[in-house]
Amino acid sequence: MKYPFLDLGTVNEPYLPELREAVDRVLRSGRFIGGPEVESFEKALAGLCGADYAVGTANGLDAIRLIFMACVDSGRFRRGDEVLVPANTYIASFLGISQAGLVPVPVEPDAATMNLDTALLESCFTPRTKAILTVHLYGRPCFDSRMVEVARRHGLMIIEDNAQAIGATATEPSPRGTFVTGGLGDAAAFSFYPTKNIGALGDAGAVVTSDKELADAVRALANYGSDRRYHNIYKGLNSRLDPIQAAMLHAKLEHLQECNGARRTLAATYDRCITNPLVTKPLIEAGCVWHQYVVRVHDRDRFIVYLAENGVGTDIHYATPPHLQPCYKDLAHGPLPVTELLADEIVSLPISSCTSVKDAEEISRIINDFR
Numbered sequence: 001m002k003y004p005f006l007d008l009g010t011v012n013e014p015y016l017p018e019l020r021e022a023v024d025r026v027l028r029s030g031r032f033i034g035g036p037e038v039e040s041f042e043k044a045l046a047g048l049c050g051a052d053y054a055v056g057t058a059n060g061l062d063a064i065r066l067i068f069m070a071c072v073d074s075g076r077f078r079r080g081d082e083v084l085v086p087a088n089t090y091i092a093s094f095l096g097i098s099q100a101g102l103v104p105v106p107v108e109p110d111a112a113t114m115n116l117d118t119a120l121l122e123s124c125f126t127p128r129t130k131a132i133l134t135v136h137l138y139g140r141p142c143f144d145s146r147m148v149e150v151a152r153r154h155g156l157m158i159i160e161d162n163a164q165a166i167g168a169t170a171t172e173p174s175p176r177g178t179f180v181t182g183g184l185g186d187a188a189a190f191s192f193y194p195t196k197n198i199g200a201l202g203d204a205g206a207v208v209t210s211d212k213e214l215a216d217a218v219r220a221l222a223n224y225g226s227d228r229r230y231h232n233i234y235k236g237l238n239s240r241l242d243p244i245q246a247a248m249l250h251a252k253l254e255h256l257q258e259c260n261g262a263r264r265t266l267a268a269t270y271d272r273c274i275t276n277p278l279v280t281k282p283l284i285e286a287g288c289v290w291h292q293y294v295v296r297v298h299d300r301d302r303f304i305v306y307l308a309e310n311g312v313g314t315d316i317h318y319a320t321p322p323h324l325q326p327c328y329k330d331l332a333h334g335p336l337p338v339t340e341l342l343a344d345e346i347v348s349l350p351i352s353s354c355t356s357v358k359d360a361e362e363i364s365r366i367i368n369d370f371r
């Protein structure tokens, strides 16, 4: 591939000296679970979101699951309660809800933004609904006053799946007056899976919240349910952020603005250069951090083969929505035609630091020649 979709070796190359420095520091410290590296990264992450607390976790799925487990174990939610979630998300959003004993209720996306259609929230509400898990899909914030209004009217929590949108900004402020994703709702889950905008060199995640009770519950639950040594108040998990990952993530977090800025420039380049009427481009929004640049093409499979023949790597996020996965064959849901149409038409173009502006111009030229 002349234009690879993503190459994580190349992505991390500019940070090698800083990553080595971070690893060295941890090696010399002899502290391999918890400690100052994790604490200082947590502090930086909470600060970025304008929130009070961050708790490192082993991965993003656990971060989602721990938030919901904390809600159940603290008695705020009961098993079998429902969580509204966009139908067109990565399966981890659904799994995190299910694994806490709650029920994901898929809500259709708005085809224009590909994010949850907040106009549909009210119609999906039942007396068992306890929360909205909003997903900032592809790096585009999904948060507005309509969502806040529905949540307020029914006493729902707003939880953010911020795996794809670190550093993004919403167009409307949260009730606390903040704009940065991860600080908009009652709690947020982050993933630092290596392909995310800020990626670890392995698995890593975090929960961010300004709710002290929730933060304490998540911290205990992630550490065997222990609130102090050898004292277990919950049947918890072992899901902690490793100091070695925290140290490397902290180094990379310092480069967040330039990372996201480069993605914005590539998205603007595609937006300017792709003119093929067979290709529907995503909406450009200032606050979006472009984890993926996803176009829609009717004849998607032929488009992908054509691009591959011309040296352009692509991917699909995601070809099968969670409600069509075998593990959710028993999940009750209404018709989800928008979700299923999107799943058939979406294609992700290269948008990582492996791709230059010149590459994006050339990829656009190749796309414009698709007939």
Ligand SMILES: *Cc1c(COP(=O)(O)O)cnc(C)c1O
Binding pocket: 059, 060, 061, 062, 089, 090, 092, 093, 135, 161, 163, 164, 190, 191, 192, 193, 203, 204, 205
């Ligand atoms: C990556 C991702 C997750 C899960 O994160 P992991 O760290 O891989 O467990 C959850 N939700 C979304 C939307 C994601 O993209």
